Amino acid sequence: MRFTVAIDGPAAAGKGTVSKAVAAHFNLAHLDTGLLYRAVGNRVLQGEDPVEAARALRAEDLEVDGLRTPAVAQAASKVAVIGEVREALVDFQRAFARRAGGAVLDGRDIGTVICPEAEVKLFVTASAECRAERRFKELAENGHDVRYDEVLADVRARDARDSERTAAPLKPAEDAARIDTSDLTIDQAVASAIAAVDAART
DSSP, X not given: OOOEEEEEOOTTSSHHHHHHHHHHHHTOEEEETHHHHHHHHHHHHTTOOHHHHHHTOOGGGGGSTTTTSHHHHHHHHHHTTOHHHHXXXXXHHHHHXXXXXXXXXXXXXXXXXXXXXXSEEEEEEOOHXXXXXXXXXXXXXXXXXXXXXXXXXXXXXXXXXXXXXXXXOOOOOTTOEEEEOTTOOHHXXXXXXXXXXXXXXX
C-alpha cells in the first residue's frame, strides 16, 4: 500500500505533534521535512555552502544533536528560501512519501509541491500569538534565555519568509483540510487529523 498524508503549516502550529500521532495511529512512516532544512542550516553554520550542503545531505545528518536550537531554526528558515536547496531535497522527500506501507510527511510545501497527489492533505495552523507562546515556553523550559516579544517577532518574520518566498511558498493546498489548533488541546487536534485520514481511507 502506498498512502501519503501531507501535513503543512507554519512554525509551532502543532503539525509535528499531529504528524507523529497520525503516523503512530495508522502505523505509517513519518518524516519531519523541516529537519532536512535544519540539517542543511546546521552545516551552513559550520561554514558550508547551502546548496552544496543540501546536495551532500545524508540520513545521519538528521540525527545530530542541536538541530532544535534557535540558531539552527533561523539558519533553516534562511536556506529554505533558496530554490536550489529546495530542489536538492525534493527527490529525498518524494521517495520517502511513496514508500511501501505509506507515510506521513510534515513541512511547509508537502501538499502543494512535494506530494500534490497525496491521498490526504492537512493544513495545521494557529495564531501567531498562540504559536509564539508555545515556542517561548518550549525554549524557556529547555534553558534558553528568551523573551516573549522576541519570540513573537521571530515567528512573524519566519511566517513572512515562508509565505513570501518565490520557491514553494507556504500556503494550504486547495484540497487540504484546515485544522486551527489555537483553541484545541493536543488530543483534539490529533482526533481531527485522524478523522480526516479515516474519511479518505474509506
